[in-house]
Amino acid sequence: MRITRAKRVIIPLAGVAAVALALTGCTGDTPASSSGTAAAGCEDYADYGTFTGSPTVNIYGTIVDVEADQLNQSWTDFEKCTGITIKYEGSQEFETQINVRAQGGNPPDLAIFPQPGLLASMVAGGYIKTPAQSVEDNVDKNWSADWKTYGTVDGTFYAAPLMASVKGYIWYSPAFFKDNGYTIPTTLDELTSLTAKIAADGKVKPWCAGFSSGEASGWPGTDWIEDTVLRQSGAQVYDDWTTNKVKFTDPQITKAFDYVGNILKNPAYVNGGFGDVTSINSTTFQDAGLPILQDQCAMMHQASFYEAQWPEGTTVAPDGDVYGFLMPPATAGGQQAVTGGGEMVGAFKTSDEITAVQTYLSSALWANNRVSIGGVISANKGLDPNNAKSPLAVDSIKILQDPNTTFRFDASDLMPAAVGSNSFWKGIVNWINGDDTQTVTTFIQSTWPQ
Amino acid sequence: MTTAELLNKIEQVVIALAAFAAVIGLLLFLIDRAPKKRKDFFQLVGFVAPAFIILIIGLVYPAIRTAIQSLYDAKGNFIGFDNFVWAFTQPDSLVSLRNTVIWVILTPILSTVIGLAYAVFIDKSRGEKYFKALVFMPMAISFVGASIIWKFVYEYRPTSANQIGILNQVVVWLGGEPVQWLQAVPANTVFLIIVMVWIQTGFAMVVLSAAIKGVPTEIVEAAQLDGTNAWQRFLHVTIPGIQGSLVVVVTTISIATLKVFDIVRTMTAGNFDTSVLANEMYTQAFRAGEPGRGSALALILFVLVLPIVIYNVRVLRKQREIR
Numbered sequence: 001m002r003i004t005r006a007k008r009v010i011i012p013l014a015g016v017a018a019v020a021l022a023l024t025g026c027t028g029d030t031p032a033s034s035s036g037t038a039a040a041g042c043e044d045y046a047d048y049g050t051f052t053g054s055p056t057v058n059i060y061g062t063i064v065d066v067e068a069d070q071l072n073q074s075w076t077d078f079e080k081c082t083g084i085t086i087k088y089e090g091s092q093e094f095e096t097q098i099n100v101r102a103q104g105g106n107p108p109d110l111a112i113f114p115q116p117g118l119l120a121s122m123v124a125g126g127y128i129k130t131p132a133q134s135v136e137d138n139v140d141k142n143w144s145a146d147w148k149t150y151g152t153v154d155g156t157f158y159a160a161p162l163m164a165s166v167k168g169y170i171w172y173s174p175a176f177f178k179d180n181g182y183t184i185p186t187t188l189d190e191l192t193s194l195t196a197k198i199a200a201d202g203k204v205k206p207w208c209a210g211f212s213s214g215e216a217s218g219w220p221g222t223d224w225i226e227d228t229v230l231r232q233s234g235a236q237v238y239d240d241w242t243t244n245k246v247k248f249t250d251p252q253i254t255k256a257f258d259y260v261g262n263i264l265k266n267p268a269y270v271n272g273g274f275g276d277v278t279s280i281n282s283t284t285f286q287d288a289g290l291p292i293l294q295d296q297c298a299m300m301h302q303a304s305f306y307e308a309q310w311p312e313g314t315t316v317a318p319d320g321d322v323y324g325f326l327m328p329p330a331t332a333g334g335q336q337a338v339t340g341g342g343e344m345v346g347a348f349k350t351s352d353e354i355t356a357v358q359t360y361l362s363s364a365l366w367a368n369n370r371v372s373i374g375g376v377i378s379a380n381k382g383l384d385p386n387n388a389k390s391p392l393a394v395d396s397i398k399i400l401q402d403p404n405t406t407f408r409f410d411a412s413d414l415m416p417a418a419v420g421s422n423s424f425w426k427g428i429v430n431w432i433n434g435d436d437t438q439t440v441t442t443f444i445q446s447t448w449p450q
Numbered sequence: 451m452t453t454a455e456l457l458n459k460i461e462q463v464v465i466a467l468a469a470f471a472a473v474i475g476l477l478l479f480l481i482d483r484a485p486k487k488r489k490d491f492f493q494l495v496g497f498v499a500p501a502f503i504i505l506i507i508g509l510v511y512p513a514i515r516t517a518i519q520s521l522y523d524a525k526g527n528f529i530g531f532d533n534f535v536w537a538f539t540q541p542d543s544l545v546s547l548r549n550t551v552i553w554v555i556l557t558p559i560l561s562t563v564i565g566l567a568y569a570v571f572i573d574k575s576r577g578e579k580y581f582k583a584l585v586f587m588p589m590a591i592s593f594v595g596a597s598i599i600w601k602f603v604y605e606y607r608p609t610s611a612n613q614i615g616i617l618n619q620v621v622v623w624l625g626g627e628p629v630q631w632l633q634a635v636p637a638n639t640v641f642l643i644i645v646m647v648w649i650q651t652g653f654a655m656v657v658l659s660a661a662i663k664g665v666p667t668e669i670v671e672a673a674q675l676d677g678t679n680a681w682q683r684f685l686h687v688t689i690p691g692i693q694g695s696l697v698v699v700v701t702t703i704s705i706a707t708l709k710v711f712d713i714v715r716t717m718t719a720g721n722f723d724t725s726v727l728a729n730e731m732y733t734q735a736f737r738a739g740e741p742g743r744g745s746a747l748a749l750i751l752f753v754l755v756l757p758i759v760i761y762n763v764r765v766l767r768k769q770r771e772i773r
Contacts, residue, residue, distance in 0.1 A: 096736070215719040215737065275608030278630050281721070282606050417739035418524070423542075429721045433633055443541070449524060449740075 042081035044365055048356045051083040055353040060098065061112030061343070064090040067375060074370040078360050084353045102127045107348035110358065112162060115413045116150040117420075119344050123153040128346045132355040135160050138362035142380045146407045151344045159344035160362035163370070164379040166340045166396040167303040167410060168227040169324035171289050176298065184325045187332050188231060188259065195269055198298050205272035207263055208297035209280045210288030211432060218425035219412070220285045221432065223339070224264070224301055226411045228256035230337045231330045235406050242414040248445040249438075257437040264432065272297020280432050292322055301327065303340070304377070304396045317391045324392055326399065337406040338399060341413065342379065371397070379407065416449050423447035513752075520745035533746035543747065545723050546730040549639050550754075553710060553726060556640070558703040560647045562696065565654025570684065573662055582659065586652035593649065593712035600645045601717050604631040635723045642724055645713050650706065654699045661695035662688060694769045701762040708755050727751045 063071055068090045075086050089108070091097055095118060101107050102122060113119040122128050139148050139160045151159035170191075177183070182198065185191040198206035211221050230238045233252040240246040241253060248254075263269050264280060271279045273291025286309050289300040293314065300306075304324070307316050315321045329336060345361050347354055360366050364382020371378060374389035379400040388394045399405055412420035423444045431440040477496055484492035523529045537543045565585075572581040588596060605615030606628055613619040618628040632638050665688055673683050689696075711728035718724045720733060727747055735744025 215715060215733070217719055217721055273608075273611075275606065275628075278633050279606065279608065281633060282630060417737065422733060422738040426542075426721060433635075433722060446540075447542075447738075 041077065045078055045081035045360075048078070048082050048360055049352075050081070051353055051356075054083055054085055055351075056085045056087055057110065057353055057357045058108040059086060059088045059110045059112065059345075059357075060094065060101070060108035061088070061090055062092065062094040062114050063112065064092060070373045070375060071370070073373055074366060075357075075360070077369070078357075078366075082353075082356060084356060086357060098122070102348065109349050109351075109354050110345055110347050113159065113344045113346055114341070116344065116409060117414055117416075119151065119159055119346055120153045122346065123156075123158055127348055128158050129348065129350045130156060130158060131160065131347055131358050132350075134355065134359045135362050138359060142362065142364055142367075142382050144379070144381070144403070144407065147342070147379055150342070150409055151346075159346040160358065161379060162343040162345050162361060163376045164340055164342040164396075164400055165303055165305050165377065166326075166338050166399060167223050168327040168338055168340075169302060169304055169306070169392075170327055171292060171300045171302060171306060171322055171324045172298060173292050173295065173321065174319055174323050175321070176292075176295055182298070185328050187328050187334075188228070188330050191328055192259075192262065195263055195299075199268045204296055204298055205268075205270055206298045207270045208272040208274060208283075208288055208291050208300050209264060209270060210274070210283030210285045211280050211429065212282055212284045216421070216425060217281065218428035220288070220302060221260075221264070221280075221428035222412045222424050223303065223410070224260045225253075225256050225428070226339050227301075227327050228259050229253060229411070230339055230406075230408055231327065231334075232256055232259065235337065235408060238408050238411065242411045244448055248441040248448075254437055254441055257431070257441060261431070261437060278433055281429055289322070304392060307390060307392055308375075324395075335404055335406060336399065336402065337408065339408050339410055340400075341410050418447055418449050419444060516745045516748055519741055520749050522742045524740050524742060529742070533742045534750070536743060537746050537750060542725070543730055546720070546725040546727050546747075547750075549723070549725060550708065550727045552639055553643055553646070554704055554707050556643050557646050557650065557707040558700045560643070561650040561654045561703050562658075562699055564647065565651045565699070566658050566696075568651070569655045569659035569662055570688070573659065582656065585655050588649045589652040591649070593710075594716050596645055596649055597713045597716035600641075600648075601632075604641060604717075606630045606632075632718055632724075633722045638718065638722055639724050642713055642717055645717070646707060646710060650703050654703065657695055657699050658692060661692035665691035694765060697765045698762065701758050701765070704758050705755055705762070708751060708758075727754075 068088060072086075072088055078084070079086055094111075094114075098107075098111055098113075098118070102125065107127060111122075113122070119128070136157050139151070139157070143161055147161045148157065151157060151161060172184075180198075180201065180203070182194060185194050195206045198204065209220065211218050213219060226238075229241060229252070232255060237246055237252050241248075241250075246252060265277055267277055270277055271283070273294065273296035274280075274283045285302065289302060289306060289309065290311075291297040292300060293311075306324075310316060310322060317323060326336070326338065345358060347358060364380055367378040367380035367383040368387050370376060371383055371393070372387045372389075377383075377388060377393050377396050377400070379397075381401050383397060383401070385394045385397040385401070388397055400407065412424050414420065415424065427440045427444040430443070431437065435443075477500075481493055481496040484496075520533050521528060521530060523532070538547075568581075568585060572578050575581070591599070602614065603616050604618075605613075606618060607613050607615070609622070609628060613622055613628060615628075615631075617631060621628060631641050634641075669687055669691070670683060673687050678686070709728055710726055711732065714720055714724055714726050714729045715732070720726075720729045725733075728751060731744050731747035731751065733744075734740045734747060
């Protein structure tokens with residue numbers, strides 16, 4: 001085909017036009033919201049002051065998609081009343097990018113850290129500024145001492161907690177339990193005997209589990225072990241374990257592996273609806289609990305956020321299709337100890353508007369605003385549990401706010417990455433695939449950085 | 451992103467392209483105006499320098515940095531060759547070294563043999579074009595895409611449920627029990643290698659098919675007159691005739707195999723003793739926070755690939771000399 005001179009120009013032009021048109025489709029133009037700057041309803045925000053010249057505060061974090069929209073929604077009133085614009089940017093590459101940005105001299109004003117370890121390494125790099133007294137006052141007032149320590153590095157307070165999640169829920173079908181006369185166990189031993197009883201009745205396998213999660217495969221198993229360690233051996237051993245004072249090969253840790261192994265590595269107890277023991281490794285954690293709905297398995301261990309995984313139309317309530325009970329303490333009536341996760345807000349710069357935002361985010365006002373929108377919980381003591389959108393969230397908030405609850409951060413988030421996000425996961429996968437506890441714990445211990 | 455931001459981005463791209471064109475234009479102009487006396491030299495520098503500079507920034511500098519980094523631990527202390535000692539003593543990395551060796555032996559041999567056999571069988575047959583296209587098609591699929599396809603092939607469901615993986619469905623039809631293919635150590639490495647072979651066979655077949663057509667018909671006919679059978683002709687005429695292409699195919703696939711990463715990461719993430727060097731390198735550097743160990747593994751990989759690359763280049767050069 002011969003191309004005329006005119007065509008020679010038109011073809012690339014048409015190409016450019018097509019690309020431009022296609023790209024316009026990617027933009028998320030929204031009509032500018034009518035800015036009715038009525039001072040009405042701003043009484044709650046009076047303490048934060050009003051700013052002129054509309055200063056902007058940049059926040060960077062791991063929260064994306066719907067949850068990011070909800071986060072933005074949680075501070076619209078604050079923005080309206082104070083005149084501060086909060087610009088939130090979420091990225092799934094946060095953990096690596098925050099290093100790049102801090103070192104490159106281009107840090108955000110505030111960052112939402114999902115792991116205390118990452119915050120600590122940023123503090124060690126000298127990037128994090130100590131917050132104003134108003135932030136620390138809020139934290140002292142609204143959070144337990146456990147939570148404050150996760151934002152504290154070497155005795156200096158740096159970051160206020162934000163949201164939280166509770167791990168160690170055991171999901172079950174209330175109707176199935178009632179029909180068969182099963183009761184919710186109150187000790188770890190009762191959990192074991194309930195397991196044996198369900199297996200002996202022979203209707204279903206007592207447990208289902210799924211550890212597959214791409215390159216992070218194995219993490220649901222590390223949660224199992226962590227929950228058991230905290231309940232069997234207590235908070236002190238748990239803390240020492242995260243700092244390598246108590247080794248993986250220590251009897252107090254292997255005891256937890258044995259307890260979990262008695263359940264997960266017993267072909268009579270797993271893997272309801274999926275197959276044999278090794279199918280735990282090939283089942284994704286998202287799918288793991290679904291057989292409960294078909295009465296093909298009785299229980300599944302997973303954090304509170306599994307609530308989002310149930311198919312549309314599933315009622316999550318104590319009298320609904322599924323519900324969760326917390327993994328019981330070792331002894332009856334023992335103090336409740338839970339593991340979980342959460343975020344910490346650290347500041348890279350200081351200014352009055354940053355302080356205002358930081359203070360707001362650590363306040364009970366923000367926690368109530370955010371939790372009312374739904375989907376998340378917080379350990380903020382000023383939070384009214386009834387603001388939460390689901391019975392399980394109400395439950396979780398009550399547990400977190402209970403002064404008798406011992407809260408510990410997910411241990412694998414506190415361990416060095418070489419262990420916490422590599423060999424611990426891998427070890428669990430090998431363990432389920434047949435390696436014995438001795439081999440696995442020795443392997444994980446050997447990878448602890450010297 | 452709003453439309454204004456998009457327009458802004460497009461504007462930036464246009465400016466960047468214009469600046470690039472201006473720099474190139476200026477460069478060409480200056481070379482053209484270079485003093486008569488040493489024009490050749492200036493022309494050489496002018497044209498080679500940009501590529502050279504980019505090469506230094508993009509290849510030489512990172513290579514040197516990686517080499518230096520491999521001598522440090524995660525905290526930035528100099529530890530000499532400890533990372534290499536680690537690479538050759540830890541069970542984890544030894545497994546990935548062993549698997550890499552298995553990969554690099556099996557994949558090129560299987561791909562080349564299957565590709566060659568296929569090329570010979572369909573040679574001069576009716577519909578050769580279509581048979582070729584059929585086998586060449588997997589080359590067009592990305593490694594990750596191919597891995598996801600094969601993950602479904604190997605998918606496991608318990609006996610009681612409906613199978614969704616074709617392989618286990620066949621096993622069930624034959625009256626067997628479904629198998630966890632990807633967790634069956636050590637056979638699972640072979641199941642992963644099959645994916646790579648599936649992709650690379652098309653490449654081997656196309657190159658070798660072209661080479662076979664290049665074998666002079668006179669020699670084949672002469673051999674025929676001498677009373678050779680088909681197998682003898684293949685062994686003593688075709689094979690020596692396509693030797694050069696065979697070497698290129700084997701070495702090219704070997705290099706691709708040494709660097710394999712996508713298949714392992716997508717299908718097993720290196721679990722169940724299937725990790726290979728490139729996967730372990732990524733895991734150590736980016737997940738375990740041990741850039742030193744990752745760099746050491748990268749260097750080992752580099753050293754392993756290097757001789758094959760050199761050999762490949764030399765064979766290619768020799769062929770050119772013959773022509």
